[in-house]
Amino acid sequence: MKYIRIFLLYFQQAFVYRGRSVVWFFISLFNPLILLLFWYAALTGGKTTVSWSLSDVTAYYVLLIISASFLDIHIEETVAVYDISEGGLNAYLVKPISYALVKLCNELPYRLLQGSFGIIVFCIIRFGLGISFSLVNGIFEIITTVCMILCAFCVSFLFKMIVGLSAFWTTDYTGLAEMTGVLILLFGGFVIPLEFFPSFWHTVATYTPFPYGTYFPVLAVEGRLALGEMWRIIGIQLGWIFILGVTYRWMWKRGVRLYTGVGI
Amino acid sequence: MKRYLKVYRQFFLMNISRLLIYRSNFINNLVSSLVWAVFAFVTIILLTGRTQTVGGWNRSELMLLTAMYSILIGLFHTFLTRNFERMPIVIDKGLLDTVLLAPLDAQFILTTRYMNFTSLIRVIAGLVFIASIASSANIHIHIVGLLGALMLLLVGLLLLYSLWFLVLIFVIYNPQLSNLVDLMFTVSSFGKYPRSMFQILPREFFLAVLPLTFVSVPSVQMLLGRMTPYEYFGLFGYCLVLFVVTRLFWLYSLRHYTSASS
Numbered sequence: 001m002k003y004i005r006i007f008l009l010y011f012q013q014a015f016v017y018r019g020r021s022v023v024w025f026f027i028s029l030f031n032p033l034i035l036l037l038f039w040y041a042a043l044t045g046g047k048t049t050v051s052w053s054l055s056d057v058t059a060y061y062v063l064l065i066i067s068a069s070f071l072d073i074h075i076e077e078t079v080a081v082y083d084i085s086e087g088g089l090n091a092y093l094v095k096p097i098s099y100a101l102v103k104l105c106n107e108l109p110y111r112l113l114q115g116s117f118g119i120i121v122f123c124i125i126r127f128g129l130g131i132s133f134s135l136v137n138g139i140f141e142i143i144t145t146v147c148m149i150l151c152a153f154c155v156s157f158l159f160k161m162i163v164g165l166s167a168f169w170t171t172d173y174t175g176l177a178e179m180t181g182v183l184i185l186l187f188g189g190f191v192i193p194l195e196f197f198p199s200f201w202h203t204v205a206t207y208t209p210f211p212y213g214t215y216f217p218v219l220a221v222e223g224r225l226a227l228g229e230m231w232r233i234i235g236i237q238l239g240w241i242f243i244l245g246v247t248y249r250w251m252w253k254r255g256v257r258l259y260t261g262v263g264i
Numbered sequence: 265m266k267r268y269l270k271v272y273r274q275f276f277l278m279n280i281s282r283l284l285i286y287r288s289n290f291i292n293n294l295v296s297s298l299v300w301a302v303f304a305f306v307t308i309i310l311l312t313g314r315t316q317t318v319g320g321w322n323r324s325e326l327m328l329l330t331a332m333y334s335i336l337i338g339l340f341h342t343f344l345t346r347n348f349e350r351m352p353i354v355i356d357k358g359l360l361d362t363v364l365l366a367p368l369d370a371q372f373i374l375t376t377r378y379m380n381f382t383s384l385i386r387v388i389a390g391l392v393f394i395a396s397i398a399s400s401a402n403i404h405i406h407i408v409g410l411l412g413a414l415m416l417l418l419v420g421l422l423l424l425y426s427l428w429f430l431v432l433i434f435v436i437y438n439p440q441l442s443n444l445v446d447l448m449f450t451v452s453s454f455g456k457y458p459r460s461m462f463q464i465l466p467r468e469f470f471l472a473v474l475p476l477t478f479v480s481v482p483s484v485q486m487l488l489g490r491m492t493p494y495e496y497f498g499l500f501g502y503c504l505v506l507f508v509v510t511r512l513f514w515l516y517s518l519r520h521y522t523s524a525s526s
Contacts, residue, residue, distance in 0.1 A: 023443045030450045034457065035311075041461045042315040050314045175292035182303045191307050196314055 002097065007105040014109035021110070025117040028068040031190060036061035050196060056222075059133030060193055062125050063218045068190070070115030071149070071214050073156045075107045079164025080173040090261040100161060100248065107157065136223040144230045145220040151237035156213040158244035165248070168255030183208070189215030209240045271368060272376060279379040293382040297341070301389040304334055304456070319460030324401035325488065326458070331393035332413070332487070333456035333480040336420050338386030340452075346378035348428050352435045352442035361523045371514055375429060409487050416483035416491075416499065423503045424452065424479050426510040433510075436517045455479035475506065 039057045083089040092099045125131050136145050163180050167173040187210035194205050216233045219225050308330040312323040354360050363370050428448050459477035485491045
């Protein structure tokens with residue numbers, strides 16, 4: 001119950017600075033949009049060896065906008081800068097609450113708000129501009145896709161929490177944050193679909209947690225994955241959740257021992 | 265003018281000292297800059313791996329554009345970005361009071377004081393990439409083209425400066441919009457794609473994006489010998505007008521600044 005109250009408090013906070021939220025959404029909108037324009041120019045005006053049609057590429061990047069809004073977690077700065085570096089963690093250590101769950105309650109309202117902006121853009125493109133593309137259909141496929149999205153959220157959240165916790169050992173976490181940010185952009189399918197990668201890099205990407213956070217959920221919503229394939233991916237996602245969860249607990253236990261908070 | 269140059273020299277020395285004091289931060293920032301430089305090149309290699317032309321630009325021309333953008337953004341991040349990153353805090357916390365009370369132009373202090381020399385790695389990476397593309401794709405670069413491109417690079421820098429400043433002035437009206445800085449980081453990347461790519465956008469959006477397409481595209485056109493004198497001088501005029509408009513908007517907006525004590 002206490003976590004529901006905490007979630008509702010953060011939910012109110014997310015709606016206080018609506019202007020900021022809109023700007024954040026524009027940031028997640030512009031990157032896929034520019035790449036969509038690139039592919040539009042490439043597919044309509046030049047020779048390509050891409051097997052996807054313009055409609056497929058449009059669907060991919062439009063869904064990526066929603067995916068980036070809902071699944072691209074940004075909790076690492078709060079954890080590293082405000083909590084660990086500036087001592088905000090003190091407030092959590094003296095309370096009978098789980099730090100990870102509070103941070104989840106903190107992040108979730110922002111993701112829901114951003115995700116809803118993404119759905120509005122999707123509706124404008126789909127119904128306003130009349131651009132049609134295929135989506136997942138069939139009740140089992142839809143339920144499995146929802147499961148995959150929830151797992152993807154957990155993978156992204158735990159990974160970003162781990163990046164944030166690295167601040168226990170470093171004075172400036174930005175180097176690691178930027179490096180992982182770039183890897184997420186590349187292997188998370190934000191630049192181009194992994195299918196367009198050279199085969200070696202495609203294989204490398206599937207051995208990292210990044211495509212399981214955004215790329216595969218987008219393919220699932222697009223209806224590109226068979227049911228069996230979806231369950232296989234969910235299995236891998238659960239594996240990553242376990243690995244990242246264990247790593248998070250290990251880092252948290254050791255990190256808190258190193259932490260020297262103001263006034264402690 | 266002489267006084268401003270003297271102050272700028274002091275800013276420069278102050279930033280060198282800062283660099284030498286915080287050595288681990290220097291290494292950390294160097295890694296970040298290098299990672300972003302590599303990312304820019306990997307992105308264009310991936311994007312052009314499956315397509316031959318985009319908006320009338322072939323693969324090596326697009327790579328040249330990315331390299332030129334890398335040089336430009338490297339210079340921008342070295343000499344200007346840190347100041348823009350600080351601008352929302354300076355305005356929100358009322359620190360602008362101190363800047364306004366100094367016997368120098370506030371815009372000058374606010375936008376030139378801090379430097380980040382680690383971003384020069386992006387300039388170096390861009391130069392290496394240009395040399396490599398020019399030799400592998402057999403692109404002949406003439407000295408006139410090179411000098412013209414350098415001039416246009418400076419014009420692009422001034423253009424980008426005006427755009428960033430113009431947008432960040434809005435923080436005076438809404439101090440909570442500190443993430444406009446992040447927005448500008450994203451929006452600036454529009455400058456590394458050909459203008460023709462944006463022509464399918466609705467007219468209003470295209471006009472909004474248009475200034476960004478003048479940031480690094482003209483210098484590559486100059487390098488490839490595709491620029492007319494009319495376009496060349498037109499760009500100088502456009503850039504100057506935008507700078508003056510930004511300056512006037514800044515002076516007007518200062519009237520709306522509610523300092524820490526008022």
